Amino acid sequence: MEREAVILKKSKVNDWVNVMREDHTVYGPVKYKYDYHFKELEPGMEVTLEYTRSMIPPKKFLHPQEENLITYRRNDGMETTPTKFEQKQVILGVHPCDARAIEVYDEIFGGDLPDVYYWNRRNNTIIIAVTCTVPDENCFCMSLDESGPTLEKKGYDLLLTDIGDSYLVEVGSMEGSLLLQFEGLFEKATEEHMHAKDKSVEVTKMKVQRKIPDVPGLHDFLEHNYENEVWAKETKKCLSCGTCTLVCPTCFCYHVEDFNRFNLEDGNRVRIWDSCQLIDFAEVAMGENFRKDREARLKWRIYHKLAYWQEQFGTLGCTGCGRCIQYCPADIDMTEILAEIRGDKVHA
Amino acid sequence: MRNLYVPTKAVIEKIKTQTHDTKTFTIKPANGEKFDFEPGQFNMVSLLGYGEAPISISSSPDNKKTFDHTIRFVGSLTNTMEKHKEGSIVGIRGPYGSSWPVEEAKGKNVIFVAGGIGLAPLRPFIMQMFHDRDSYGKIQILYGARGTGEMLFTDEFNEWKKHSDTELHLTVDKLEEGEKWDHTVGVVTVLYDVAKLDPANTIAVICGPEIMMRFACRSLLKKGFYAPQIYLSLERRMKCGVGKCGHCQLGSKFVCKDGPVFRYDEAKEFHDTLL
Ligand SMILES: Cc1cc2nc3c(=O)[nH]c(=O)nc-3n(C[C@H](O)[C@H](O)[C@H](O)COP(=O)(O)OP(=O)(O)OC[C@H]3O[C@@H](n4cnc5c(N)ncnc54)[C@H](O)[C@@H]3O)c2cc1C
Numbered sequence: 001m002e003r004e005a006v007i008l009k010k011s012k013v014n015d016w017v018n019v020m021r022e023d024h025t026v027y028g029p030v031k032y033k034y035d036y037h038f039k040e041l042e043p044g045m046e047v048t049l050e051y052t053r054s055m056i057p058p059k060k061f062l063h064p065q066e067e068n069l070i071t072y073r074r075n076d077g078m079e080t081t082p083t084k085f086e087q088k089q090v091i092l093g094v095h096p097c098d099a100r101a102i103e104v105y106d107e108i109f110g111g112d113l114p115d116v117y118y119w120n121r122r123n124n125t126i127i128i129a130v131t132c133t134v135p136d137e138n139c140f141c142m143s144l145d146e147s148g149p150t151l152e153k154k155g156y157d158l159l160l161t162d163i164g165d166s167y168l169v170e171v172g173s174m175e176g177s178l179l180l181q182f183e184g185l186f187e188k189a190t191e192e193h194m195h196a197k198d199k200s201v202e203v204t205k206m207k208v209q210r211k212i213p214d215v216p217g218l219h220d221f222l223e224h225n226y227e228n229e230v231w232a233k234e235t236k237k238c239l240s241c242g243t244c245t246l247v248c249p250t251c252f253c254y255h256v257e258d259f260n261r262f263n264l265e266d267g268n269r270v271r272i273w274d275s276c277q278l279i280d281f282a283e284v285a286m287g288e289n290f291r292k293d294r295e296a297r298l299k300w301r302i303y304h305k306l307a308y309w310q311e312q313f314g315t316l317g318c319t320g321c322g323r324c325i326q327y328c329p330a331d332i333d334m335t336e337i338l339a340e341i342r343g344d345k346v347h348a
Numbered sequence: 349m350r351n352l353y354v355p356t357k358a359v360i361e362k363i364k365t366q367t368h369d370t371k372t373f374t375i376k377p378a379n380g381e382k383f384d385f386e387p388g389q390f391n392m393v394s395l396l397g398y399g400e401a402p403i404s405i406s407s408s409p410d411n412k413k414t415f416d417h418t419i420r421f422v423g424s425l426t427n428t429m430e431k432h433k434e435g436s437i438v439g440i441r442g443p444y445g446s447s448w449p450v451e452e453a454k455g456k457n458v459i460f461v462a463g464g465i466g467l468a469p470l471r472p473f474i475m476q477m478f479h480d481r482d483s484y485g486k487i488q489i490l491y492g493a494r495g496t497g498e499m500l501f502t503d504e505f506n507e508w509k510k511h512s513d514t515e516l517h518l519t520v521d522k523l524e525e526g527e528k529w530d531h532t533v534g535v536v537t538v539l540y541d542v543a544k545l546d547p548a549n550t551i552a553v554i555c556g557p558e559i560m561m562r563f564a565c566r567s568l569l570k571k572g573f574y575a576p577q578i579y580l581s582l583e584r585r586m587k588c589g590v591g592k593c594g595h596c597q598l599g600s601k602f603v604c605k606d607g608p609v610f611r612y613d614e615a616k617e618f619h620d621t622l623l
């Protein structure tokens with residue numbers, strides 16, 4: 001058998017979570033009000049592996065919204081210990097789009113100047129991905145990666161795929177296989193199970209309807225259409241609220257702030273997610289602001305992700321997860337913007 | 349893995365007043381280690397409780413024991429710097445960023461065009477050329493400021509002019525009533541005619557407010573310069589200095605890592621600049 005895999009009955013998922021919890025902190029998607037959120041799985045909590053998307057992507061476990069960089073005492077130096085991990089963290093139920101975004105993060109926080117806070121978390125993280133079965137009308141992963149709702153060989157430690165009353169569990173790493181060493185939970189997978197997975201993936205792929213055409217041509221297309229009037233029209237709707245960047249699994253920007261205690265001696269230097277959509281993001285001394293116009297900011301997000309990212313990190317800055325479309329309060333949709341611009345060109 | 353965000357302790361050795369709102373701080377790493385940098389690079393200057401700010405290095409690269417930061421007091425961190433005394437401790441991370449074309453300039457004439465605080469990042473390059481004077485052709489320094497009281501390094505100007513084949517041309521935007529001034533009045537580009545610029549075998553390096561760099565670059569093109577002969581240093585908001593926080597991004601570049609020094613032909617292609 002080419003792929004290393006086992007079978008896990010759906011009825012045993014919670015048992016598995018419970019045994020993993022003995023040595024790991026386990027997070028998974030849980031329904032809360034209208035949305036799914038990754039939360040720490042505690043006894044009695046129901047993890048849902050069949051879900052469309054979480055509001056905040058699992059990036060929050062690798063690049064948390066707030067991270068303490070330095071604890072200082074102003075007259076007495078500083079302490080700079082990255083958060084310690086007593087236990088490894090398992091993120092269960094990561095969708096392929098979000099797993100790809102984590103690979104993008106590895107590039108951003110890696111490179112010639114690796115970020116120790118990120119890697120301290122990353123090296124202590126086990127990713128149990130799950131093949132997506134319920135894409136909705138906002139998903140367009142197929143335009144960005146032909147594996148779409150599943151992963152091929154990389155980006156996961158384990159990969160689960162729903163094949164009826166059980167999950168096919170494929171192994172992506174040594175660390176992943178260690179999580180399969182529990183008695184009585186897993187059965188051997190057969191060639192048939194593999195076929196069941198391939199079939200299910202084919203069906204799901206058909207459900208991903210939204211598209212960005214001609215992805216390799218996007219850079220030139222966007223540069224060519226920088227002055228297109230569609231941008232001004234869309235800008236009129238935009239609230240510059242920053243939701244699109246907050247929910248985006250590849251957005252990484254942060255600002256840094258010192259928080260002093262009331263004794264004015266002790267404090268913390270903390271990094272906090274920031275958004276290029278907020279007005280002061282690109283402001284410099286003496287009040288100069290290079291993206292003070294909302295249109296410049298709206299365009300920057302889309303150009304950064306679809307035109308510039310490739311040169312910076314070797315991939316696009318969008319995985320097609322659909323979050324920015326679903327959560328934008330003003331119904332701004334970059335796939336529609338692109339379509340509208342293309343339409344303009346046809347009619348011109 | 350080295351922690352990118354931990355500043356090293358450094359001691360302010362000397363403070364020199366430049367103008368009513370700008371001082372030069374001579375700084376020495378507290379561990380006594382030598383500090384190597386290229387002209388045009390910057391440090392993140394760190395004050396616990398006030399954050400960090402990108403500040404260019406303004407001293408000669410030949411001095412590896414200490415380095416200078418010439419700082420204008422404009423906000424919370426920089427105003428706190430103003431209160432620092434000789435012997436005070438600051439944090440330093442760096443040096444970061446790209447440098448002026450020190451090597452490419454060898455054998456060529458070099459024109460410096462500076463506006464206001466923009467002379468500070470150019471000074472290491474000027475010092476380097478003075479130190480190795482025979483490796484370069486003619487030096488023309490064109491310096492403009494809003495008023496006579498806004499000019500930096502004025503006490504060194506006589507020294508600068510003593511170097512062979514070196515010109516220094518000054519201009520201010522405006523004079524006070526009855527103020528005496530032996531130089532030009534007007535924006536920095538009026539010096540282009542005073543200095544008789546010749547594009548042949550020359551490079552130009554520019555630093556100042558972006559709007560000033562816009563006119564400085566465009567006027568050079570009108571004088572027959574090609575964009576690849578021109579270099580400039582861009583200022584963008586910076587929170588990390590190491591290509592992680594995203595604030596300084598321009599097109600596919602991180603100004604902190606790929607810049608701040610860019611060649612004009614590259615810089616003018618970016619969106620969201622005044623160039
Ligand atoms: C590469 C580079 C080199 C520089 N070199 C010098 C120099 O040699 N001398 C000098 O005096 N100044 C220099 N600056 C500008 C200096 O960094 C800002 O004046 C300083 O960050 C303001 O900090 P503050 O806390 O005093 O001001 P704040 O109280 O933070 O705010 C004042 C203004 O500064 C802006 N600002 C805040 N943080 C930053 C930031 N990290 N980067 C840019 N702008 C910011 C704010 O938007 C606001 O408009 C340089 C900037 C860059 C990018």
Ligand code: SF4
Nearest residue numbers: 248318319321322324
């Ligand atoms: S840009 Fe939108 S669709 Fe693309 S990865 Fe970010 S949130 Fe998802």
Ligand code: SF4
Nearest residue numbers: 251252253276301304
């Ligand atoms: S789109 Fe904006 S917030 Fe997201 S990574 Fe790019 S600059 Fe940062």
Ligand code: FES
Nearest residue numbers: 589592593594604
């Ligand atoms: S200053 Fe943080 S990325 Fe450039």
